[in-house]
Structures are given as structure tokens and as C-alpha cells.
Amino acid sequence: GQQVMQIPQYQHVQEGEDFTTYCNSSTTLSNIQWYKQRPGGHPVFLIQLVKSGEVKKQKRLTFQFGEAKKNSSLHITATQTTDVGTYFCAGPQNYGQNFVFGPGTRLSVLP
Amino acid sequence: ETGVTQTPRHLVMGMTNKKSLKCEQHLGHNAMYWYKQSAKKPLELMFVYNFKEQTENNSVPSRFSPECPNSSHLFLHLHTLQPEDSALYLCASSQGPSGGSGSSYNEQFFGPGTRLTVL
Numbered sequence: 548g549q550q551v552m553q554i555p556q557y558q559h560v561q562e563g564e565d566f567t568t569y570c571n572s573s574t575t576l577s578n579i580q581w582y583k584q585r586p587g588g589h590p591v592f593l594i595q596l597v598k599s600g601e602v603k604k605q606k607r608l609t610f611q612f613g614e615a616k617k618n619s620s621l622h623i624t625a626t627q628t629t630d631v632g633t634y635f636c637a638g639p640q641n642y643g644q645n646f647v648f649g650p651g652t653r654l655s656v657l658p
Numbered sequence: 659e660t661g662v663t664q665t666p667r668h669l670v671m672g673m674t675n676k677k678s679l680k681c682e683q684h685l686g687h688n689a690m691y692w693y694k695q696s697a698k699k700p701l702e703l704m705f706v707y708n709f710k711e712q713t714e715n716n717s718v719p720s721r722f723s724p725e726c727p728n729s730s731h732l733f734l735h736l737h738t739l740q741p742e743d744s745a746l747y748l749c750a751s752s753q754g755p756s757g758g759s760g761s762s763y764n765e766q767f768f769g770p771g772t773r774l775t776v777l
Contacts, residue, residue: 551700577763578763580763580765580766588770589748589768589769589770589771590701590748590750590766590768591768592765592766592767595764595765635700635701637701638763639763645703645716646703646706646714646763647700647703648700648701648702648703649700650699650700651700651701
């Protein structure tokens with residue numbers, strides 16, 4: 548069925564190392580959203596990308612939306628302990644009929 | 659953050675009980691959502707309401723019954739649940755409309771969730 552996948556499922560990095568998570572959809576997404584959920588918390592919106600090939604930056608975070616609007620990535624430069632959490636991509640598949648979340652990538656940062 | 663509140667925060671219920679989860683948003687949004695988050699599955703969208711009208715029901719069992727009396731309040735009525743329904747139930751809101759053919763979803767603001775345990 549229609550679904551959104553993310554890799555890796557888990558990532559452990561040393562503080563200061565870079566981190567990337569990839570999001571792949573089985574169908575075209577109208578837009579892609581990224582959320583962060585801290586342990587014990589709730590998802591918090593980070594950003595939304597709408598245009599094919601779009602790239603946005605938020606300080607150490609860089610978000611990309613693929614040309615085919617079926618994949619996306621989140622890259623964190625020089626991770627910090629405050630980056631710990633699970634990063635989810637999400638978007639409306641099937642021309643907005645279904646809004647689905649990826650399974651998330653859980654990031655651990657070792658001090 | 660107090661934009662979206664949920665009560666109760668924790669709930670333990672038996673399979674024969676009837677209970678309700680409540681969500682309230684203070685952001686002036688028009689769309690509200692119920693999600694289920696369990697350890698073994700991705701965040702699952704259960705229901706979407708736009709301007710108090712249900713626009714999506716993603717094949718959710720009838721033992722879950724949503725109610726949206728106005729744009730600021732959303733309820734999830736629970737009855738005869740199963741142990742596998744134990745999960746974190748999250749409410750979210752966004753500026754609507756959302757969902758449906760040709761439309762797109764906007765940034766969603768989540769509440770803290772209700773941790774539900776069904777015995």
C-alpha cells in the first residue's frame with residue numbers, strides 16, 4: 548500500500564558528527580513536512596517543503612525535497628545533545644487524500 | 659506550550675469500560691486530528707475534522723468514536739477496547755482546510771497526548 552519509509556531507523560553519533568535521515572514515499576507528495584519528537588514528548592513541527600527540488604536551512608539543519616517529490620532528507624551538521632529525538636517526515640500522498648507519517652529516525656548523540 | 663491541551667494525560671481502562679479523551683486548541687485553527695502512536699507502528703492518522711466536519715476516517719474500528727462539537731474541541735469516545743489499542747493518542751490542530759482531493763495539509767500543532775492502557 549501507500550507508505551512513507553525512513554532510513555536509518557536508528558542512528559548513534561558522537562557529538563559534533565553530522566547526521567542525515569532519508570525519507571522515501573511510494574507516491575508523490577503534495578508537500579513534505581518534518582517533525583521532531585523528543586523522548587517522552589510530542590511531535591513538534593520543524594519545516595515544510597512544497598516545491599520540487601526545494602532546499603531550506605534552519606541553522607545547522609538542512610532540508611531537501613526531491614525533484615520527483617517522492618523523497619526528502621534532513622541533514623544536521625555538528626550534532627549537539629539537544630538534537631536527540633526522533634525525526635519524522637510526513638506528507639499528503641495521493642493528491643492530498645492521505646496524510647502519512649514515516650516511521651521516524653531515532654537519533655542518539657553521545658557527549 | 660499550551661496551544662493544544664489533552665485530558666487525561668494517562669488513562670487505564672478495562673475492555674468493558676467506556677471513556678472519553680478530550681482535546682482543546684487555543685490557536686484559532688479550523689482543523690483538528692486524532693493520531694495513534696504505538697511502539698510498533700508509525701504515527702497513524704485516525705480522524706480529521708475541518709470546520710467541525712469529519713473529512714477523513716482512516717478505517718478506524720467503530721469502538722473509536724470521534725466528536726467535534728466546535729472548531730476548538732475534539733473528543734474521542736472509547737468503548738469495548740482491546741489490549742492492542744493501548745498506545746499514545748495524540749491530538750493535533752492546524753489552519754484549515756486540510757485533507758480531501760486537491761488540498762494540502764498545513765503545519766500541525768500537537769498536544770501532549772493521552773497514554774492509554776487497556777487491560
